[in-house]
Amino acid sequence: MIHRLLRRDTLRRRIALTILAAMLASLALNALFIQVAGTWARPPIERTGLLEQIAATARVIEAAPADLRPRLASAASNPTLGVAWQAERSQFNLPTLGMHIDTGEVPVLRRLLGPDRIMYAFNPDDWPGASAQGHYMALVQLADGSWLSFTPPERSWGLDAGARIAVIIALGLVATLLVAWLATRQLANPLQRFTTAARRFGDDLQAPPIDVEGPEEIRQAISAFNTMQAQIQHFVGERTHMLAAISHDLRAPLTRMRLRSEFMEDEDHQRKLVRDVDEMQSMINAALAFFREDTHREQPTAFDLSELLQTIVDDYRDQDTAIGFDGPAHLVYDGRPLGIKRVVVNLLENAVKYGQHPSISLRQNGHGVRIDVSDQGPGIPQEALQRVFDPFFRLETSRNRDTGGVGLGLSAARAIVREQGGELTLSNRDGGGLLARVELPLRS
Numbered sequence: 443m444i445h446r447l448l449r450r451d452t453l454r455r456r457i458a459l460t461i462l463a464a465m466l467a468s469l470a471l472n473a474l475f476i477q478v479a480g481t482w483a484r485p486p487i488e489r490t491g492l493l494e495q496i497a498a499t500a501r502v503i504e505a506a507p508a509d510l511r512p513r514l515a516s517a518a519s520n521p522t523l524g525v526a527w528q529a530e531r532s533q534f535n536l537p538t539l540g541m542h543i544d545t546g547e548v549p550v551l552r553r554l555l556g557p558d559r560i561m562y563a564f565n566p567d568d569w570p571g572a573s574a575q576g577h578y579m580a581l582v583q584l585a586d587g588s589w590l591s592f593t594p595p596e597r598s599w600g601l602d603a604g605a606r607i608a609v610i611i612a613l614g615l616v617a618t619l620l621v622a623w624l625a626t627r628q629l630a631n632p633l634q635r636f637t638t639a640a641r642r643f644g645d646d647l648q649a650p651p652i653d654v655e656g657p658e659e660i661r662q663a664i665s666a667f668n669t670m671q672a673q674i675q676h677f678v679g680e681r682t683h684m685l686a687a688i689s690h691d692l693r694a695p696l697t698r699m700r701l702r703s704e705f706m707e708d709e710d711h712q713r714k715l716v717r718d719v720d721e722m723q724s725m726i727n728a729a730l731a732f733f734r735e736d737t738h739r740e741q742p743t744a745f746d747l748s749e750l751l752q753t754i755v756d757d758y759r760d761q762d763t764a765i766g767f768d769g770p771a772h773l774v775y776d777g778r779p780l781g782i783k784r785v786v787v788n789l790l791e792n793a794v795k796y797g798q799h800p801s802i803s804l805r806q807n808g809h810g811v812r813i814d815v816s817d818q819g820p821g822i823p824q825e826a827l828q829r830v831f832d833p834f835f836r837l838e839t840s841r842n843r844d845t846g847g848v849g850l851g852l853s854a855a856r857a858i859v860r861e862q863g864g865e866l867t868l869s870n871r872d873g874g875g876l877l878a879r880v881e882l883p884l885r886s
Contacts, residue, residue, distance in 0.1 A: 443856070444599075450878045451658050452607075452658045452659060453656075454763045456625065456628075456629060457659055459625075460621060460622060462626035463621045463625070464617060464618040464621040464622060467617035467618070467620065467621050468613065468614040468617040468618060470617070470773055471613040471614070471616065471617050472610050472613055472614065474617070475610065476489070477612055479856040481689040492522075492523060492578075492580065492592065493550055493551060494550050494554075494593070495522075495523055495546065495553050495592075496523075496580050496582065496592045497550055497551050498554060499518045499523075499525060499555035499590070499592070500554075500555060500582045500584070500590055501554055501555065502518070502689050502837065503515055503518065503584070503590060504584045504585060508529075508558070508586065508588065510792040512526075512527050515590065515763075516622065519537075522594065523592055523593070524591075524592070524593040524594070525590065525591070525592055526593070527588060527590050527591075527731060528588065528589050528591070529587075529588045531589050532544065532587075532590070534579075534581065534589065535592050536564065536568050536579070536581070537568045537570070538565075539568045540562040540563065540564050540568060540581070541562065541563045541564070541565070541568075542560075542561070542562055543561040543562065543563050543580075545557055545558070545559045545561055546558070548756070549828075551682070553592065558581040559582065559583070560582075560624060561580065561581065561582050561583070562580070562581040563578075563579070563580050563581075564577075564578065564579040564580075564581070566578065567576060568878045570715060573786065577594065578591060578593065578594050579591055579592065580592040581594045584686075585740065586788065600859050602849070608649070609871055629656070629657070631656075632655045632656030632657075632660050632664075633656070633660060635653070635655070636652060636656075636660065636663070636664055636667070637640045639652040639816045640652075640667065640786045640830075643671055648675070649671070651668040651671060651672070652664050652668055652671075653847070654668075654759040663778075665680070678711065688726075692722070692726055693726075696719050696722060696723055699719050700716065700719050702715050703715045703719070707718025710716070722762070727834070732886070736836050741884070742776055742777055742778055742862075743777075743778075744775070745774070745775065745777070746772055746773065746774055746775075746776055747773045747774070747775040747777075747779075747782070747804065747811060747813075748769055748770050748771060748772050748773040748804055749772065750782065750783060751769065751786065751802055751804055751813070752767060754783065754786055754787060755767045756792065758790065758794070758848070763794055764799075765790065765800055765801060765802060765803065766799070766800070766801030766802065767800070767802050767803075767804075768801065768803045768805070769802070769803060769804030769805065770804065773804060773806055773811065775882070775884075776884075777882060778858075778862060781862070782813075782858075782862075782880075782882075784854075784858060785858050785859055785866070785880060786802070786880075787854040788814065788851045788854070789854045789855065789878045789880075790802070790815060790850070791817040791851070791877075792852075792878075793815055793816070793817035793819070793876070793878075794817075796817070796819045796820070796876075797818055797819025797820070797875055797876060798817060798819055798875075799817060799818045800815065800816070800817045801815075801816055801817075802814070802815055803816070807886065809883065810864070810881060810882050810883040810884045811884070812879060812880070812881050813879070813880040813882070814877060814878070815877075815878040815880075816871060816873045816875060816876065816877045816878070817876055818871075818873075818874055818875040819874075819875050819876060820874075820875075821871070821874065821875055822868060822870065822876055827868050827869065827870075828870055830852050831852050831853055831856050831866075832853065833850055833853045846884075852866075857868075859881075860884070862882055862883075863882070863883045864880060864881050864882040864883060865880075865881050866878065866879070866880050866881075867879050867881075
């Protein structure tokens with residue numbers, strides 16, 4: 443059971459491994475610090491491992507005549523320990539401070555030099571602050587009163603205890619942050635790809651399924667999302683096929699009704715029946731186009747939004763309809779130009795049909811772009827500002843499709859805007875008229 447749980451790639455397992463790896467990395471960095479920075483720690487000289495070598499060398503030189511001792515001291519020097527002999531202590535230029543070593547309490551010194559030997563040890567801290575002469579040194583007095591000095595060749599400039607603790611804490615934090623960053627990066631990448639794929643599905647219903655990867659919990663979420671995506675695609679496809687079939691089946695009886703109307707003697711009834719048949723046909727075609735466009739999305743591209751809006755204004759001007767425009771001469775936007783054009787045209791058609799003096803305003807801020815289509819018409823009752831987005835809802839109660847339409851224009855427009863992550867809202871202007879605002883986000 444435990445072995446199986448350890449082998450499963452779960453979030454709990456990754457978190458536990460991250461904590462363990464952070465602890466091991468912290469210990470490793472601190473061990474490396476202790477290993478390579480031994481001189482920084484300024485250990486006492488009795489723990490440097492030099493006392494045995496000092497005692498043995500002192501006995502050999504002490505046994506030689508005084509005139510040979512300088513040469514013997516020079517010959518005893520090696521890369522790890524420098525040896526010098528002087529008749530007087532003052533000739534070594536030592537600091538006044540120094541630690542007296544009781545040779546009787548150090549077994550190796552007691553055995554080689556005896557318990558009453560005079561010996562001093564100097565640490566780098568014993569020299570004046572910031573002195574370049576600061577180093578370790580051992581000073582041993584020989585039987586005739588002369589002195590031997592023993593000096594390691596490199597200077598140990600070291601860290602004090604507070605600095606060492608700070609370094610150890612810093613290394614632990616660095617190790618923890620490094621491991622945590624690597625671990626969260628490995629964990630965040632599948633989540634980021636999952637998020638990107640989910641957003642892509644929001645923009646394109648035909649998007650492929652997401653690759654299953656990451657810890658078990660994320661894999662389960664991706665699998666569930668893929669299943670939901672497949673079900674939605676199947677549902678939308680079935681809905682479109684059903685509407686296409688209904689549209690096809692309704693065309694035949696509608697055609698027969700139109701033919702039979704030709705034989706009606708009452709022209710008024712004939713005109714009403716033809717109008718009803720045409721309206722039904724328009725509603726069927728509009729509904730089918732609405733749902734088909736919902737499944738075949740335009741691919742985003744970079745285009746000049748300001749130029750697109752000015753082109754629409756010019757098209758209306760060619761039809762002797764004046765549309766005001768207020769905005770920059772050029773504004774590059776990454777989106778779906780045909781969809782945005784359809785939205786703006788739909789809003790302008792309503793403004794031209796039901797209002798007066800329609801105009802377009804284009805603005806950009808740090809979050810996105812805003813397109814305002816306004817008019818000076820009667821506006822919309824406050825309680826109907828949201829209902830007008832419902833499919834087949836019409837404020838114009840006339841059955842004339844040329845004035846009232848089929849009630850899908852605003853529904854389709856809001857759907858197109860929301861496909862691009864934006865929002866379409868309607869509000870009544872204080873001075874009279876309607877304001878339709880399209881807010882589109884900037885793509886990162």
